[in-house]
Amino acid sequence: MFELILKMLLVHLIGDFALQSNQMVIAIENKKFKSKYLYFHTLIHLSLILLITQFDKQYVVPAILLAISHLTIDILTKIVLKDKLKNFSIFILDQALHLISISLFIRYFHNYEIDSNLLFNAKNYLLLTALISVTFVSAIVIKKIMEIFDYPFPNNGIKDAGKYIGMLERLFIFVFIITSFWEGVGFLLAAKSIFRFGDLKENKEIKLTEYILIGTLISFAFAIFIGIIYLKLKNVT
Numbered sequence: 001m002f003e004l005i006l007k008m009l010l011v012h013l014i015g016d017f018a019l020q021s022n023q024m025v026i027a028i029e030n031k032k033f034k035s036k037y038l039y040f041h042t043l044i045h046l047s048l049i050l051l052i053t054q055f056d057k058q059y060v061v062p063a064i065l066l067a068i069s070h071l072t073i074d075i076l077t078k079i080v081l082k083d084k085l086k087n088f089s090i091f092i093l094d095q096a097l098h099l100i101s102i103s104l105f106i107r108y109f110h111n112y113e114i115d116s117n118l119l120f121n122a123k124n125y126l127l128l129t130a131l132i133s134v135t136f137v138s139a140i141v142i143k144k145i146m147e148i149f150d151y152p153f154p155n156n157g158i159k160d161a162g163k164y165i166g167m168l169e170r171l172f173i174f175v176f177i178i179t180s181f182w183e184g185v186g187f188l189l190a191a192k193s194i195f196r197f198g199d200l201k202e203n204k205e206i207k208l209t210e211y212i213l214i215g216t217l218i219s220f221a222f223a224i225f226i227g228i229i230y231l232k233l234k235n236v237t
Contacts, residue, residue, distance in 0.1 A: 001110040007052045008102045015045040016098065025078070032079045042071040062108055069101040122237040130230040134174045135167040138222045142166065145218060151211045166215075170223035177227030189220065 024037040032038075046067035053059040077094040085093070106112075143163075169188060176184035 004106055011048040011052055015048050019044055028078050042067050045070050066105045073097045126233055130226055134170045134223055134226045139163055139167055142218055146215055166219050173223035174227045
């Protein structure tokens with residue numbers, strides 16, 4: 001079963017990413033059902049499935065059905081929902097539906113069950129709690145702390161960019177800590193200092209520099225604290 005999973009995943013990655021150019025995607029979006037690439041892309045997937053399964057008779061009909069489902073999903077995401085959802089949402093929906101169809105294809109040949117105990121257990125609850133704390137919860141708490149300084153932070157960049165940058169940096173720090181790669185924390189702090197504080201020095205905004213420095217240190221402190229607490233609690237669960 002694992003070999004078939006790898007084969008189908010490889011087919012999907014090659015067909016949907018390596019062999020699907022921007023020209024093909026744009027042509028499908030513009031010409032819709034009249035685009036030859038819509039059907040050519042489906043044919044590529046079918047050919048790849050048959051090739052990787054070595055044209056085994058038991059896979060032929062399911063492969064055709066999987067290719068048809070791929071065509072249906074592409075019609076839904078690239079044509080029907082094109083102007084109704086954002087590009088990122090469409091991409092996520094498209095890939096999710098493709099993975100579901102692939103899982104059903106594999107399920108036809110192999111019976112597999114997901115042990116609920118592998119998902120619903122104390123260690124996973126602890127990890128999920130830590131991840132939410134280091135991203136969303138910390139973002140809100142840090143925002144409230146920074147409001148104490150009553151500094152009108154300039155809002156001329158990408159909307160909520162600072163929030164998501166902070167969430168990502170804390171997530172990286174958390175991963176570095178739980179994998180005992182403390183050097184990564186120092187590297188991340190140094191890299192951010194080079195990119196962020198170099199520009200601030202040129203602008204000679206002392207208050208803004210101090211404000212961002214305080215926020216950065218608080219953000220790092222939260223991530224390190226949550227990472228250490230997670231490791232300690234992980235050992236007792």
